Every structure is written in C-alpha cells, then in structure tokens.
Amino acid sequence: xxxxxxxxxxxxxxxxxxxxxxxxxxxxxxxxxxxxxxxxxxxxxxxxxxxxxxxxxxxxxxxxxxxxxxxxxxxxxxxxxxxxxxxxxxxxxxxxxxxxxxxxxxxxxxxxxxxxxxxxxxxxxxxxxxxxxxxxxxxxxxxxxxxxxxxxxxxxxxxxxxxxxxxxxxxxxxxxxxxxxxxxxxxxxxxxxxxxxxxxxxxxxxxxxxxxxxxxxxxxxxxxxxxxxxxxxxxxxxxxxxxxxxxxxxxxxxxxxxxxxxxxxxxxxxxxxxxxxxxxxxxxxxxxxxxxxxxxxxxxxxxxxxxxxxxxxxxxxxxxxxxxxxxxxxxxxxxxxxxxxxxxxxxxxxxxxxxxxxxx
Amino acid sequence: xxxxxxxxxxxxxxxxxxxxxxxxxxxxxxxxxxxxxxxxxxxxxxxxxxxxxxxxxxxxxxxxxxxxxxxxxxxxxxxxxxxxxxxxxxxxxxxxxxxxxxxxxxxxxxxxxxxxxxxxxxxxxxxxxxxxxxxxxxxxxxxxxxxxxxxxxxxxxxxxxxxxxxxxxxxxxxxxxxxxxxxxxxxxxxxxxxxxxxxxxxxxxxxxxxxxxxxxxxxxxxxxxxxxxxxxxxxxxxxxxxxxxxxxxxxxxxxxxxxxxxxxxxxxxxxxxxxxxxxxxxxxxxxxxxxxxxxxxxxxxxxxxxxxxxxxxxxxxxxxxxxxxxxxxxxxxxxxxxxxxxxxxxxxxxxxxxxxxxxxxxxxxxxxxxxxxxxxxxxxxxxxxxxxxxxxxxxxxxxxxxxxxxxxxxxxxxxxxxxxxxxxxxxxxxxxxxxxxxxxxxxxxxxxxxxxxxxxxxxxxxxxxxxxxxxxxxxxxxxxxxxxxxxxxxxxxxxxxxxxxxxxxxxxxxxxxxxxxxxxxxxxxxxxxxxxxxxxxxx
Numbered sequence: 003x004x005x006x007x008x009x010x011x012x013x014x015x016x017x018x019x020x021x022x023x024x025x026x027x028x029x030x031x032x033x034x035x036x037x038x039x040x041x042x043x044x045x046x047x048x049x050x051x052x053x054x055x056x057x058x059x060x061x062x063x064x065x066x067x068x069x070x071x072x073x074x075x076x077x078x079x080x081x082x083x084x085x086x087x088x089x090x091x092x093x094x095x096x097x098x099x100x101x102x103x104x105x106x107x108x109x110x111x112x113x114x115x116x117x118x119x120x121x122x123x124x125x126x127x128x129x130x131x132x133x134x135x136x137x138x139x140x141x142x143x144x145x146x147x148x149x150x151x152x153x154x155x156x157x158x159x160x161x162x163x164x165x166x167x168x169x170x171x172x173x174x175x176x177x178x179x180x181x182x183x184x185x186x187x188x189x190x191x192x193x194x195x196x197x198x199x200x201x202x203x204x205x206x207x208x209x210x211x212x213x214x215x216x217x218x219x220x221x222x223x224x225x226x227x228x229x230x231x232x233x234x235x236x237x238x239x240x241x242x243x244x245x246x247x248x249x250x251x252x253x254x255x256x257x258x259x260x261x262x263x264x265x266x267x268x269x270x271x272x273x274x275x276x277x278x279x280x281x282x283x284x285x286x287x288x289x290x291x292x293x294x295x296x297x298x299x300x301x302x303x304x305x306x307x308x309x310x311x312x313x314x315x316x317x318x319x320x321x322x323x324x325x326x327x328x329x330x331x332x333x334x335x336x337x338x339x340x341x342x343x344x345x346x347x348x349x350x351x352x353x354x355x356x357x358x359x360x361x362x
Numbered sequence: 363x364x365x366x367x368x369x370x371x372x373x374x375x376x377x378x379x380x381x382x383x384x385x386x387x388x389x390x391x392x393x394x395x396x397x398x399x400x401x402x403x404x405x406x407x408x409x410x411x412x413x414x415x416x417x418x419x420x421x422x423x424x425x426x427x428x429x430x431x432x433x434x435x436x437x438x439x440x441x442x443x444x445x446x447x448x449x450x451x452x453x454x455x456x457x458x459x460x461x462x463x464x465x466x467x468x469x470x471x472x473x474x475x476x477x478x479x480x481x482x483x484x485x486x487x488x489x490x491x492x493x494x495x496x497x498x499x500x501x502x503x504x505x506x507x508x509x510x511x512x513x514x515x516x517x518x519x520x521x522x523x524x525x526x527x528x529x530x531x532x533x534x535x536x537x538x539x540x541x542x543x544x545x546x547x548x549x550x551x552x553x554x555x556x557x558x559x560x561x562x563x564x565x566x567x568x569x570x571x572x573x574x575x576x577x578x579x580x581x582x583x584x585x586x587x588x589x590x591x592x593x594x595x596x597x598x599x600x601x602x603x604x605x606x607x608x609x610x611x612x613x614x615x616x617x618x619x620x621x622x623x624x625x626x627x628x629x630x631x632x633x634x635x636x637x638x639x640x641x642x643x644x645x646x647x648x649x650x651x652x653x654x655x656x657x658x659x660x661x662x663x664x665x666x667x668x669x670x671x672x673x674x675x676x677x678x679x680x681x682x683x684x685x686x687x688x689x690x691x692x693x694x695x696x697x698x699x700x701x702x703x704x705x706x707x708x709x710x711x712x713x714x715x716x717x718x719x720x721x722x723x724x725x726x727x728x729x730x731x732x733x734x735x736x737x738x739x740x741x742x743x744x745x746x747x748x749x750x751x752x753x754x755x756x757x758x759x760x761x762x763x764x765x766x767x768x769x770x771x772x773x774x775x776x777x778x779x780x781x782x783x784x785x786x787x788x789x790x791x792x793x794x795x796x797x798x799x800x801x802x803x804x805x806x807x808x809x810x811x812x813x814x815x816x817x818x819x820x821x822x823x824x825x826x827x828x829x830x831x832x833x834x835x836x837x838x839x840x841x842x843x844x845x846x847x848x849x850x851x852x853x854x855x856x857x858x859x860x861x862x863x864x865x866x867x868x869x870x871x872x873x874x875x876x877x878x879x880x881x882x883x884x885x886x887x888x889x890x891x892x893x894x895x896x897x898x899x900x901x
Binding site: 227234238239240241 | 722749753
C-alpha cells in the first residue's frame with residue numbers, strides 16, 4: 003500500500019532537485035520510442051547535445067529560440083501566480099507582432115533610437131490589451147478566463163491572416179501572405195555578427211529580472227501573491243483584487259506581446275501566420291517547469307529551447323522526426339506535474355497487511 | 363438553521379429548559395462490557411509527540427469526553443482509532459461479535475468501519491449534491507445489484523430515526539440542510555453501519571447552543587441504548603453536562619481520567635491548560651457618544667439577507683449580536699467590513715458617510731474587522747507571518763516607499779507584534795498556515811487592533827479556539843472597549859455574549875432587534891428571541 007503524508011514547506015534544494023529529476027526522467031522515458039525507431043539512445047542524445055551546445059552557432063540558435071520562450075514563460079508564470087489562467091499567450095504574441103509590424107514597416111519614419119522603443123512599447127501594449135477583455139469578463143461577470151483566452155488565440159490568428167491577405171499584404175511579396183518588411187531602423191540590433199541571435203534575448207532577461215523584483219520586492223507583487231494565494235483574505239484585507247487582476251492581465255499579455263516583437267523585429271523582419279511554432283503554449287510548460295518562479299523561467303526556457311534545437315539537429319542527422327522534441331517536452335511537463343505531488347507529500351510504501359479490501 | 367418553524371418551537375423550548383435544569387446523568391454500570399480499548403498509543407510527527415503513551419477504554423453505554431486544548435492531540439488520537447494514521451506504538455482493541463477484544467488492523471479506516479466504529483468529523487464528510495438517503499447509503503450498496511434495496515434501507519432508517527430521535531428528511535439534498543441537520547445525517551450514517559462506538563470530533567463547534575442541547579439529549583438516549591460514545595471537546599460546560607467520564611489530554615499525554623461527577627469547571631480547566639486561566643470580566647464603564655450608525659440597511663438575498671437593520675454603536679461599549687447561525691449575521695459583518703454594499707439605507711462612522719465604502723476605506727476610517735472564518739478570510743496561508751501582519755497596511759508609507767516594500771520595517775514591526783500578542787510561531791518568516799487557530803487569530807488581532815481603531819467588528823472571534831486563546835481574544839476586546847472603541851461582538855456563544863456585552867441585540871431572519879442591557883437578559887430569554895419570539899411574547 004502507498005501512503006501520502008503531507009510535508010512541511012519544501013526546502014530550496016528540493017524545489018530545484020525535483021524539476022531536474024523530472025527532466026531526467028522525461029529524457030529516459032523518451033528513450034523508449036527512440037529505441038523503437040532503431041536509434042542508439044546515447045548517440046541520439048549526443049547529437050541533440052551537440053545540436054544545442056556543440057558550436058557557437060548551435061549555442062546562439064538555442065538562445066535565439068529561448069528568447070520568446072522566456073517571455074511567454076514569464077507571461078504564464080506571472081498570471082498563474084495570481085491564479086489568472088492566461089492560456090492566450092500565443093494570441094497575445096501575434097498581437098504584439100502585428101502591432102510591431104504595423105508601426106515598424108513604414109507607418110512612422112524615425113531613427114532607431116525612437117523607432118525601436120516605440121515598436122517594443124506598441125507590441126507590449128497590443129499584447130496587454132488582448133488580456134483586458136478576458137480579465138474584465140472574469141472580474142465583472144465571472145467568465146472563465148481559460149476559455150476566453152484560449153479561444154481568443156484563434157480569433158487573433160485568423161485576424162492576423164486576414165490582415166496578411168488584405169490590408170497589410172506585402173505588394174512585393176509575390177502573392178505570399180506576408181507583411182511588408184520592417185524598416186531597418188525598427189529592427190532590434192543583432193548581438194553577434196553573422197548569427198541570428200538578437201536584442202530580444204536582452205529584453206527577455208531584463209523582463210525576467212524585472213518580474214522577479216516586481217513579485218518579491220514591490221507592493222504590487224505583494225498584492226499579486228496575496229490575491230493568488232487567497233483572494234478572499236486579500237479582499238477582506240482591503241487589497242484591490244479587481245485592479246490587481248487587471249494589472250496582472252496587462253503585464254502578462256504585454257510579456258507575450260514582447261515575444262512577438264522579438265520574433266518579427268529581431269529575427270524574421272516581417273510577419274507571417276506561421277511566426278510562432280506554439281511559443282505561447284510552450285510558455286505554459288516553461289512556467290510550470292520553473293515552478294512559476296521568474297528566474298526559474300529563464301533556466302526552464304533554456305532547457306526547452308535546447309531540446310527543440312537539439313532535436314531539430316538530431317532529426318537532420320538521423321532522419322527521425324523532430325516530433326521527438328514535443329514528446330520530451332510533454333513528458334517533462336507530466337513529470338513535473340507529478341513531482342508536484344512529491345513536493346507536497348511524502349510517499350511511504352507500507353507493507354500490505356492482511357486487510358483484504360472487502361468492498362464497503 | 364433555516365427551519366425554526368413554529369412546529370419545533372415547543373420541543374426546542376423544552377429541551378432548553380431540560381438543559382438548564384441539568385438532570386443527573388444516568389450512571390453506566392462499572393461492569394458493562396469494554397467495547398474499545400486503546401493501549402499505550404504513541405504517535406510522533408518529526409520532533410513533535412502528538413500522542414505519548416495514551417491509554418483509554420470505553421464501556422458499552424458510556425459517554426466519554428475527551429477534553430484538551432487545540433493541539434493537545436485529541437484529533438490525532440481519534441484519527442489513529444479510525445485508521446487515518448498509524449500509531450508508532452500501541453494498539454487499538456475493539457469488542458467483536460463473539461464478545462472478545464480483538465486488535466484492530468492499524469491504518470485502515472475500512473477495518474475500523476467494519477469493527478463498528480463510526481466517526482463524525484468536525485468538517486462533515488457529506489456529498490452536498492446528493493440526498494441524505496444517498497449519503498447514508500454511500501459505500502454500503504453493492505456496485506452491481508439488480509435492485510437497489512432502498513425500500514429496505516428506508517425502513518431501517520425510519521426505525522433508527524424514531525428510535526434515536528434523529529429526524530431528517532431523507533430525500534432532501536445535503537446542500538439544503540442546516541448544519542445541525544447535516545450532523546444528524548452523519549450520526550445516522552454511522553448508526554446505519556451498525557456502529558457500536560461513535561466518535562464525534564468537536565461536535566458543537568458548528569452548532570448553536572440550542573442545537574448543541576438537542577445533540578446531547580440525543581447522545582444520552584443513544585448511550586442509554588448501549589452505544590459507546592466518545593466526544594472531543596474543549597468546552598468545559600458541555601463536558602460536565604453531557605459526559606459520564608472525562609479524559610483530559612495535555613501536550614499529547616493523558617493527565618486525567620475520572621468520572622465527570624464531582625468535577626468542577628475550574629479543576630478541569632486547570633488540568634487542560636496546566637495553569638489557572640484568568641477569566642476576563644467587564645468592569646462597569648459609562649459608554650460615550652454614538653459612533654457607528656446603521657440606519658435601515660437592507661441588502662442581500664435569501665436566508666442571509668438583511669431587512670432594514672438599525673444599529674447604533676456607542677463608544678466604549680461592547681454590543682453583542684446573538685442569533686442562530688444563518689439569520690443575517692454573516693451579511694451584517696460583510697456590510698460593516700465593506701465587502702457588500704447596502705442596497706438601501708446608510709452607514710456612518712462619527713458622522714462620516716460610509717455607505718458605499720469598500721474594505722480599504724473601512725480600514726482607513728478606523729474599523730477593525732475580525733472575520734468569522736479566519737482561515738478563509740483572515741490570513742493568506744502561504745505568506746509569512748510578517749506579510750500577514752502587514753497586509754492591511756501594505757500601501758501605507760510605513761510599509762512601502764515608491765512602491766517598494768520596506769522589508770526591515772515590516773520585519774521589525776512583525777517581531778514586535780509577535781512579542782506583544784504572544785504569537786507562537788517559528789519566527790516572522792514562517793508561513794502563516796503552519797500556525798494553530800489561536801495563533802492565527804492573534805495575527806488578525808495584532809494587525810487590526812494595533813492601529814487603535816474606533817470600531818471593532820468581531821465575528822465569532824472565539825469559535826474553535828481553546829480556553830487560553832479565547833481568554834486572550836476576550837481580553838483584547840475588553841481592552842479596546844476600555845480605550846473607548848465601540849465593539850460589535852457577533853457570537854453564537856451565549857455565555858460569551860452575556861459575559862462581555864454591555865447590550866445585546868438579537869438577529870432573526872435578517873431583522874435586528876433593539877438591544878437590551880445585558881443585566882436584564884438571561885440565556886432562556888435570548889434563546890426564545892433567537893427562535894423568533896418577539897419581546898412581548900417572551901415577556
């Protein structure tokens with residue numbers, strides 16, 4: 003028989019150890035289908051490791067992939083801390099990207115020093131505004147934000163497609179549904195010559211530190227934690243619960259919007275409807291892996307990014323589908339969710355005694 | 363309690379009088395069979411010894427009170443008995459059908475149920491969306507059967523109900539029942555499973571005095587029919603009134619086990635706490651001018667609504683509000699807390715209109731609010747003691763500068779409060795949820811009373827607290843009164859109200875009576891008013 007006994011609050015080493023263990027277990031479980039595919043597991047993981055860390059190029063590619071994941075991870079982590087379940091980072095990312103392209107592709111002509119901050123701000127604002135509706139519906143009418151934010155993803159993506167097929171279509175794009183390119187002045191600076199790594203990563207790191215400080219050291223962060231942990235007590239103690247939710251919604255959407263800004267203004271240079279391979283949804287995994295800690299998000303995003311980039315590289319070398327990366331990431335999420343149980347409970351195996359379970 | 367209909371007025375009244383007269387307990391014969399024996403039970407949680415070498419026995423037809431402060435190990439002991447925990451040492455033996463004592467399989471609620479041990483937990487374990495009958499039968503019916511056998515079950519239950527006096531509407535959904543009725547369903551559930559031993563954990567914590575009296579009358583009847591009963595309590599009055607024998611636990615050890623006859627309150631209190639507890643009493647004091655005035659406040663819907671409530675709270679008085687739970691006291695507390703605006707009527711404090719004020723404004727204007735459910739509304743469990751102490755004033759300059767928290771100032775004030783209010787915790791950084799109920803209440807008291815509020819709203823401030831913590835709460839309320847604050851004390855504990863209040867008003871179905879001076883009132887009068895009789899009728 004297995005018994006669960008509640009634990010005292012977890013110590014920091016255990017808080018770190020358990021996600022790490024979850025990641026290792028996930029890698030071990032993902033080895034099973036690899037064996038079926040006829041791969042040598044060590045070889046395959048070796049290829050993945052080189053694919054993510056083996057060269058300067060590989061490493062910068064991994065960081066490039068991590069930048070939007072950090073931002074969408076922060077979007078989820080911040081919202082979840084207040085128990086505002088924002089599943090709409092994908093849509094907010096596109097909203098941010100759309101705003102960045104709208105501003106940055108010729109609407110305003112200005113030097114970089116003006117245009118870049120403007121593009122970044124408008125992208126963040128657009129992402130944040132996307133959360134306003136769901137948050138107000140939640141606080142005023144009690145509408146479940148999981149449903150509204152999730153469905154809004156599809157609405158925004160369809161809206162982006164409509165814009166790309168219509169008003170914002172690039173006349174020089176040879177009929178492809180893509181936007182006009184960003185002006186050079188609106189592009190985020192590259193961090194290294196001849197590499198794709200861009201200023202979006204810096205924005206992501208600053209955001210992570212900023213959210214960490216916000217939650218730990220400010221009144222707003224105090225109120226977010228209080229509302230998330232016990233909204234009733236927070237309301238009773240005079241904390242403005244509705245305002246806190248709106249604030250969190252705006253911040254969370256803005257972070258996801260910044261991810262979109264980075265992808266268009268840092269990486270692609272123009273907007274297409276396949277800009278994001280699901281960064282918004284992966285952000286949820288990142289946040290959960292990180293235990294909703296803003297600094298943990300950075301580490302978790304690097305882990306997930308290296309899995310994705312490494313798997314791409316391994317896939318090219320072996321011919322095995324890179325869906326394996328999705329598998330590992332999903333396994334890691336499941337393992338972390340299960341490990342949450344171990345954080346809260348001690349598990350004891352008790353020798354089954356002679357109680358034959360007579361049905362009650 | 364929704365259904366204080368005229369039908370049960372009479373019976374309730376009689377029970378009240380019965381209780382007041384306190385008929386002598388029928389004695390159990392000392393040679394009645396032992397139905398339950400706990401021997402040398404020890405249970406440790408880490409460094410804490412929750413139970414140390416506790417032995418107890420229970421005879422057929424006996425009511426044993428298990429008395430102790432919160433944290434004395436009463437509930438742990440009963441959880442071991444019921445198989446929720448496994449004891450580190452010691453055995454539990456139960457009388458089996460063949461008349462011998464057999465060791466109970468440890469750690470198996472199933473074995474305990476089969477051995478005829480029924481447990482009524484403090485927080486009921488009923489499925490709210492099922493009917494009473496379905497709840498009682500839950501787990502007793504075979505999964506696959508051609509016919510449900512409910513007709514037979516109904517028949518047996520109606521016999522049980524008439525035999526025990528535990529009458530409930532079997533077809534009513536649990537969610538529509540009052541607390542007292544739910545408890546009856548829990549007891550019926552145990553009886554239906556042929557319980558020979560019934561354990562009740564703090565059965566009166568959620569009941570009004572009248573409901574408690576009814577419960578004990580029932581328990582006595584059940585014991586007379588041969589059921590062995592253990593009830594856990596920290597209320598001395600009910601232990602003396604309702605038990606044959608009392609076992610006192612302190613710090614996990616049994617410090618006394620004696621017949622209740624001949625025990626007095628003071629002696630039991632000392633055994634329980636280990637020292638004498640000063641009982642706070644109110645000095646005479648002339649109240650000052652009116653402070654908080656509610657006029658014709660109407661709000662809410664359903665049973666808990668307020669209908670045109672007028673209230674005038676004077677400075678330097680404690681105004682008690684009595685009433686059967688669910689007659690609008692909760693709504694009144696919400697209105698004064700700023701959580702629910704009145705739909706009509708006005709609220710004013712010292713002339714300042716607060717009708718549409720929110721919680722923040724109420725706090726800032728000087729209304730200290732002690733919530734009824736301190737776990738749900740009082741503290742944010744995972745946050746630290748210091749953060750919980752600062753939560754109401756977090757936006758004040760003392761706690762923040764430019765939106766950044768002033769950690770040193772917050773920690774310093776928390777340390778002061780921990781000393782001043784004797785909050786027992788592992789330091790100001792410990793999560794508040796690890797604290798006992800009494801210490802959580804001290805956090806609430808410390809943060810609300812520290813700012814010298816002009817009005818204190820205390821909703822059920824001592825509910826679920828032990829003697830020591832209760833006396834602490836009372837002392838703090840009396841201090842506030844002495845300082846000139848007006849205190850509104852909403853309580854279902856009539857003894858508490860009569861001891862502390864200068865005036866007492868009664869709530870019934872959302873109407874608040876005019877308050878009367880406490881000197882002119884007694885338990886019986888209040889009980890009748892709580893049941894809805896007007897003053898004239900009562901007189």
